[in-house]
Amino acid sequence: MAKNSVGIIGTGNVGVAAAYSIFQRQIAGNLILVDRDHQRAEGEAMDLMHGQSLVGRVMVRAGDYADLADCSVIVITAGVNQKPGESRLELLNRNAAVFREIAGHLDRHAPDAVLVIATNPVDILTYAMQRLTQRPAQRVIGTGTMLDTSRFRAALGEYYGVNPRSVHAYIMGEHGDSEVPIWSSAKVGGLNLFEQTVNGRQFDAQAMERLFQQVKTAAFDIISRKGYTNTAIGLVIAYLVRVILEDQxxxxxxxxxxxxxxxxxDVCLSVPCIVGRDGIESRVAPLINDAELKGMQASAQVLRDSLKGMSID
Structure with a gap:
């Protein structure tokens, strides 16, 4: 298997942003774009290839499922949009049908690849893919709350006046309205936000709640302005792909x-995990307080309710 080959299924806004981030950072030597609209995939591949003199030699081409045979990681951003008058369950079942088709192709042509699921609702579709594919569940990873966590750390970094890379804090649970901020273990430079003064600021519960609400509604705020989100999730996908390829x-x-x-x-949601070449190596379950535990349980129930009636077996 060519360890530097990555496939992306779906060349919509998110798929293209992921391809651009992977290309620009030279994370993969070979990037294969697959889309039902093959001409669109060809156009996106051609466009990226014209930047090689500025970035370096990265081969990008359009292909089909058979061309993904040598890929170590395959990113799935494909999905269908909601039709007027269509229920959420009907939409979920149509996306499950899309994933069933993708799973069949990937099990045939790339059975050993790690799958990165980025299509929303990501937790539901990660759960679906784990049951539709023949590969081990640890080789199917949803991007989950990686983006929410990045937003969270960026907001905390701005509030405390530090580089977000010095912030260690997680959003866990659903990638959605029931997501859970884990305040009890949030740290800046090793200092616990609950217990210690950070850069002259003590923990302010009201300020932190406002900050979290801004994080939770960030996607809606962006969509209301530009119609979709793509660049930050593209960076998240590229980061996750690099972690897998480099066995970090x-x-x-x-x-x-x-x-x-x-x-x-029996549900998929976000918890911190050790990620490497084989996908999920182990889960890391930080200690959380009672309120956070109730939040995680409520988040899981929201997702279980969404799974009711879905055809994924």
Whole structure:
């Protein structure tokens, strides 16, 4: 298997942003774009290839599922949009049908690849893909709350006047309205926000709640202005792909089945996990307080309710 080959299924706004981020950072030597609209995939590949003299030699081409055979990582951004008058369940079942078709092709042509799921609702579709594919569940990873966590750390960095890379804090649970900020273990430069003064500022519960609400509604705020979100999630996907290809064993908040952590199972939501070449190597379940535990349980129930009636077996 060519360890530097990456496939992207779906060349909409998110797929193209991911391709651009992977290309610009030279994360993969070979990038293969697959889309039902093959001409669109060809156009996106051609456009990126014209930047090689500025970035370096990265081969980008349009292909079909058979061309993904040598890929170590395959990113799935494909999905269908809601039709007028269509219920959420009907939309979920149409997306499940799309994923069933993709799973069949990938099991045939790229059975050993790690799959990165970025299509929304990402937790539901990660759960669906884990059941539709024949590969082990640890090789199917949803981007989950990686973006929410990045937004969270960026906002905390701005509030405390520090580089966001010095902030260690997670958003866990659903990538959506029931997501859970984990304040009890949030740190800046090793200092616990709950217990210590950071850069002259003490923990202010009201200010932190306002900050979290801004994080939670960030996607809606962006969509109301530009119609969609794509660049930040593209960076998230590229980062996750690099972690897998380089076997970094980084701890990331990604969507997985908790398998009993926090009393939760048979659902996919975000908990910190060690991620490497083989996908999820192990889950990291930080200690959380009672309020955060209730939030995680409520988040899991929201997702279980969404799964009711879905045809994914």
């Amino acid at each position: 064993k980084s701890v990331l908040a990604v969507s997985v089945d908790p398998q009993g952590d926090y009393g939760l199972e």
